[in-house]
Amino acid sequence: MISTALTYKVNLETSSSFDIDLIEKLYKNGEVDKNRIILHNGYKTDDYISKIIKLQKKGFRNSIIILDSKKELSRILELAGGEKLYIGIRMAIDEEPQSAYYTSRLGIRHSEIIDFYNAEIKENPNVSLKMLHFFVDSGIKDSLYYWGEFQKALKLYVELKKLCPSLDSLNLGGGFPIRNHLAFDYDYEYIIKEIVNNIKEICSAEKVDEPHIFTEFGKYTVGESxxxxxxxxxxxxxxxxxxxxxxxxxxxxxxxxxxxxxxxxxxxxxxxxxxxxxxxxxxxxxxxxxxxxxxxxxxxxxxxxxxxxxxxxxxxxxxxxxxxxxxxxxxxxxxxxxxxxxxxxxxxxxxxxxxxxxxxxxxxxxxxxxxxxxxxxxx
Ligand SMILES: Cc1ncc(COP(=O)(O)O)c(C=O)c1O
Structure with a gap:
């Protein structure tokens, strides 16, 4: 499936250390080149960070490490040994009301991101913030809850963009659904248009450049296979x-x-x-x-x-x-x-x-x- 997806010039996302070995295999087989954008999500163990840095040293310069927690940054910088890094920040979402907990453990609290940027990223010559990421795990749905989280992320993007010129990408994560019963009815085109229109409208109103839009649709890409x-x-x-x-x-x-x-x-x-x-x-x-x-x-x-x-x-x-x-x-x-x-x-x-x-x-x-x-x- 990865081989087929790569022929459509997709970029890649990793979730843990072994994914980096997989990318190296794809490179050896001539299926990816070093210009692909590679997003590194997930919890960053030392082994995972070391492999990411090794990959970057091999020439994969479009690799972006998405911070899952504030503490990751210092550990990454230590292991990077002075190499300049592109980073992203994952915004933790608030879960649906019926969830067993309120805020996702994945990502950095929404209310702490601007202060974190000002304190640890803005003046740091070794990192350049490229991306804001969020992922509504229950899926991209035409529901009040989804649009609420989406708007929150979009507003944060605009606020950050005004402080951070290098920020140029918004990552919507995964969660695009697939048919799970025969009467399934989902207007993919409508949802995509709403997402893109909303991004465009807020960016024009706030006079900031529109971001590159990234998605990480997992199930949507492979589920039906x-x-x-x-x-x-x-x-x-x-x-x-x-x-x-x-x-x-x-x-x-x-x-x-x-x-x-x-x-x-x-x-x-x-x-x-x-x-x-x-x-x-x-x-x-x-x-x-x-x-x-x-x-x-x-x-x-x-x-x-x-x-x-x-x-x-x-x-x-x-x-x-x-x-x-x-x-x-x-x-x-x-x-x-x-x-x-x-x-x-x-x-x-x-x-x-x-x-x-x-x-x-x-x-x-x-x-x-x-x-x-x-x-x-x-x-
Ligand atoms: C960071 C991240 N992106 C993308 C996905 C893919 O999600 P989905 O299969 O719902 O599209 C996942 C799945 O858990 C994920 O954790």
Whole structure:
């Protein structure tokens, strides 16, 4: 996915130390050049900072370190050893009213940013502030809450810009949604126009140059590229009302967001579309009672084809738009709950003539793979 995205001349964002190694690999493969803008987000451990500085010394001069906390600056300057750095500041957002906490731990408090700039950045010859970053984690939505946080960041940008001529970029972070059910309706064009118009209006009114606009749309970029297909291995009628479809893997292990944050994915039967439909719950084969999926978005029940007694072909179910986060959060290829293996991973792509090609990227995880991680030697 990164290779494909890079052909569209995207810039890159990193979140932790190992991401820098990944960029070095891409450079060695000739997929990125040293002029790409590389944003460094996330908590800056010493190892992460050292690798960023090393990357800059190799000639990646358009690298911008986004400060996640005020304390990061002195640690970065110490490890940079006098190199001039481009930096950004992440503004911490206030969460939605129903959240478990009020202000995000990510970033620097909104009310402290101007004082921090004046005290530690303005007169510092080793740093140049380029970017203001904010990220509304619950997503870019046409809601009072989103526009409130957006306006707060925009006003802060203008205020900072008046003090800091080098500031020229506003980063909206991630959070652009993707379709998670068939009735999903989101006016992408309207939202983008509103964002751009608002930025333009406030900048003209305040007579400051319009910023370069950066986004870090993760799910929007990769989410629709993935799907997981399960085989129904048993239909189990547990009472008059409740029919379970037991599938050949674990939902917790393969689409962990469905279990942990109640995320929904598009769910469709792959075959038997003409059969009679029934209300079902889908259950995984782990021992965990919470390894199930039984509602669509807005608590809609799940309706799937019934398999008739005389049918030998099994029913297959597909969860679609699972391309963001599911493999990484579940630790694809690692230790799995109940030692249920990571499923076979198939890539479907197009060749240079536009024809579909598919190949097995990884076979189903083997017992050797897993026992090896657990410390058992292969015989
Ligand atoms: C700093 C930052 N930018 C971008 C993203 C991508 O967010 P999304 O997938 O919601 O677009 C994340 C995800 O956590 C993030 O932490």
């Amino acid at each position: 993935g799907a997981i297909i399960f085989k129904v291995i048993e239909q189990k009628q547990q009472n008059d009302n409740e029919l379970w479809y037991i599938i050949n893997n674990s939902l917790m292990n393969t689409i962990p967001d469905a279990w942990s944050i109640h995320e929904k994915f598009i769910l469709l039967p792959i075959n038997k579309w003409d059969n009679e439909y029934a209300k079902v719950s889908i259950g995984g084969i782990s021992c965990d009672h919470s390894d199930y999926y039984n509602s669509e978005d807005f608590n809609q029940q799940i309706l799937l084809p019934r398999v008739k007694d005389n049918e030998t072909e099994p029913l297959y179910l597909g969860f679609f738009h699972t391309g963001a986060y599911q493999d990484s959060i579940s630790g694809y290829g690692g230790i799995k709950h109940c030692l249920i293996p990571s499923p076979k991973h198939v890539i479907i792509d197009r060749d240079e003539n536009g024809n579909y090609v598919d190949y097995v990227y990884r076979h189903e995880q083997t017992v050797g793979d897993m026992l090896n991680i657990l410390g058992y030697e292969e015989e």
